[in-house]
Amino acid sequence: MASEKWPEAGKRSLIGKRVTRLDGAVKSTGRAKYTYDVNRKGMLHGKLVFSPHAHAKIVSIDTSAAEKMPGVKAVQLMIEPGKEVLWQGQEILALAAETEEQARDAARAVKIRFEKLPHFVADAPPEKAGQHQTALAEQVTGNPDQGFKEAEVTSEGTYGCPVITHCCLEAHGQVAEWEGDTLRVWASTQNVSGISGELVDGLKAGGVEVPASNVQILTPVMGGGFGSKFGADTWGVACAQLAKKAGRPVKMMLERDHELMAAGARPSIYARVRVGAKKDGTLTAWSSESWGTGGIGPAGNPNLPYVFTRIPNRRSRHTRVETNTGPARAWRAPNHPQMCLITMSALEDLAAQLPMDPLDFFLKNLPFVIPERAETYRQELVKGAELMEWKKKWHSRGDKTPGPIKRGLGLSIHTWGGGGHSSNCNCTIRPDGSVEVFLGSQDLGTGTRTVIAMVAAETLGLPVSAVKVNIGDSKFPPSGASGGSTTVGGVSASTRRATTRALNELLAKVAPALGVTPDKLEAACGTIRVAGDPTKAIAWHQACAKLGTAAITASGQRAPRGPDELISSGVGGIQMAEVAVDVETGVVKIEKLVAVQDCGLVINPKTAESQIYGAMIMGVGYALYEEKLMDETTGRCLNPDMEFYKLAGIGDVGNMVVHFMTGPGYDERGVIGLGEPPVISPGAAISNAVANAIGARVPTIPLTPDKVLAALEKVPRSALNDSSLRSEQEGGAA
Amino acid sequence: MNVFEYANPTTTKEAAGLLAAQWGEAEILAGGTDLLSLMKNYVATPKRVVSLRGIKELSGITSSASGLRIGAMVTLQELHDHKAVHDDYHSLAHAAGSVPSPQIRNLGTVGGDLCQRPRCWYFRNGFGLLAKDEKGQPLVPAGDNRYHAIFGHPGGSPGAYYVHPSSLAPALITFGARVKVAGPKGEREIPLASFFATPKREGERENVLMPNEIVTEIILAAASKGMLTATYEVRQKEALDWPLATASVALRMSGDKVKSARIVLGHVAPVPWPAHEAEKLLAGQTITEDSAAKAGEAAVRGAKALSGNKYKVQLARVAVKRALLEAAAHGKEGMQHG
């Protein structure tokens, strides 16, 4: 009998091998059909009309002109006149027309009268936020006052990062099609098995009753979600309503400007921090006052300090500021990049003040991280230092190399859960030897499909190409939403169990032919064979032929609740950054990024590495460029486009090095998710590297030239050994 | 994008006849890299779009003893790759090659680069070129002006605060370029330095063209021997981004001394911004770290930073210094080469 336990290191045929993602070629050649690419017969195009104002009362909505426009087939109100809109981009109505252009023209022909109301869109500190704030309870542990008294060195600073957005390559949206009372929806979603309930409720509220069993969600491939695509969304419901009214399929994808205004924001964070340590670097106390906004509604729940959660004496308080801007959504590792930036910046500033190499300082203070991770971090810091040549390159604050280009190193530490979401898998083995697995899960672009195929093929002793993976359909056995880096844990556990059970049924059928009991058999190298005696083997196809006409179907689950021996939760990672800063222009360039990460048993190192590369690229984006900019006078977003909402390009990301902690001590923990952790540290590591290069902290990211130059004004020329540097007093102008 | 009529004339004369006497009713389409986004965002809502694609006389670069003639429909990539441009008008080739993305360089044209509309986010978000709120107050000085002008703006009063987006214009002006313009009444020629204008009222444009005039070509006098040129652009990103400040310089030399200098800044004012004080300062000087830094200093004297763009003063200062040093370095290379 085959065991469902993961095979030991020497016995893995596929797990741990670099397998190229199965959908790479179809995606890169444009043959993959994303929701955006779905075109149904007779399909109409939907457009949303949204509020141009940050806060207004809707006096009236007149759609009569729009309804008479050529091609218009259906109009759906999403908010009633008399109600208030609370942010620019809030949906007011949707309509559908024969062509996208007609829909857009009709949307502009809708006449809405607004009564403008006062708005508040500033990413402001509590003292300037008036009634738009809620202070959360203060958290105190130990005796902070005493802790600061014991401190021989204290450091104080203000740090922060603004609101950013998700910028999924594929916008939010869906195609909805009714066939009688059955609804089929192609959706760009992270939650194939989960969004039908929300659709059903939304439709019911609008007077259309449809049982959830009549709703099918399809997401064969999708173009990124990063936490912003868990729900059906108001536009999903409206799209289905339009399709119902028009009696025709409707495609409605968000336009990029709307996407940036309304489809998800990551809350900002700012904090005034004080930290204290003994002269030898041992931390004694932490105190922080933080605040931030996630737009409309309460958002942001940081716990400070981060990772070093066991600093003996701590005090922290967070204030949420509410603004008239689009609501927050989970953004890849919610809260963590913000908490990480604040904590690691404050600690690095303290290390600089001691002074102490931050590498030694972080190593010294590992007793204050959760005990289960301390040794992992130690090994990772040592490995990272080797890959970065830290000890050779590191200098104390302020690069004294002559000339305007100053280099610096920074590091950061992060943590994440992982675990596995609920997941069901069915595996079918047919008499002709073909194998299929079915899961109501989704591949956000992470490589989930490939990993499922690898687990199934590993179990059955087959090549990856012999397994057909069916995902992205809510008619398949349900799996959880892809959030919290829980997909790989969920699907690998359910797939392993389903395929093991199916195999055991097959072994029972084959055993008589090989003259042994099933427990003596194993599946390997495309055969069923007697374990330890490869000469007694029968080819996979012949083995399956013994099934006669009856296929095998077996199902497997990730244990619905609690622990599961195939997977676990809790990872640590470290990242190091090397930057080059032009101190005359304030331009920061990334030279090198090193990521050292543990995530238990790595199924596919190649796609796992891609996750880290992608995360680091995303990290460079928010460290150097990204910011959702709101205009206080007009209440509008100034950069709802990909021109001034800036993202990193290939020339901006530097040289990236990834190392996984694997082998004994790591592999036996089982599979752990990875999507989120590597995006947590880049902001902090890069900010620390810039501080190290220029000899001053740039308090907030993104590290744009204006802020870098402002920070440099406080640095004496001698600290950087540079005569070309000038402060404004010396420089004259402005 | 609104519905529009598309006209595809084959002569400049015909094209000029298809344009309207009022701004906004008809728009010229060259490469479309800017016009299309303006139309998609309803910032431009022409009833008629007049394509210049079919007009042969607007294409091509001709090099002769008297200089260069660059057709308005020459693409940025063609300009960059042209041998005479590369050899004799180095700073121009560099400016053209630095416009981001092969796609934009292969579609965007010289005429389009000079006539493209400002990227000011208030303008692009529908608040008008002079960007005012409902009460007529200017939005830029009170708002987010990190990418706006540090020269040539009205300092808090209503008016133009955007920066001119063209990267080619500063380089072209240092060479004394002239533009040829065709309209219903025939042709005229204007020095590029006086082509750009700062609008006083909403509805006016950023240059002296009449609504029914077309830029047909750029004329460059023959490059003078031993002229040293360079363009330095401060860019934060490598990928798809705008410069924060640029400087183009052209130095006529006498031995290792500057006989006369032309210095024009880009992306710092509603028009390409000449640095006359810096030009004067350099006459008779050799280019050294020190003289270049002093010229940079002189170039930003009189800058008026807004609430959020003081850093651009420093960037302009450095751009001038580095452009001068780069030009001087070309001189040294040239001498080494023989």
Ligand SMILES: Cc1cc2nc3c(=O)[nH]c(=O)nc-3n(C[C@H](O)[C@H](O)[C@H](O)COP(=O)(O)OP(=O)(O)OC[C@H]3O[C@@H](n4cnc5c(N)ncnc54)[C@H](O)[C@@H]3O)c2cc1C
């Ligand atoms: C992200 C991004 C970054 C960019 N960075 C830079 C940069 O660094 N430097 C830079 O210079 N540019 C930059 N550009 C802009 C690009 O260079 C311009 O869009 C392009 O040069 C416009 O040329 P076109 O032929 O496509 O013009 P079109 O889009 O066809 O026209 C632009 C405007 O000029 C008018 N026009 C065009 N031709 C003529 C003519 N012959 N006579 C009269 N009017 C005319 C049109 O009516 C229209 O109003 C950038 C663009 C983007 C999107």
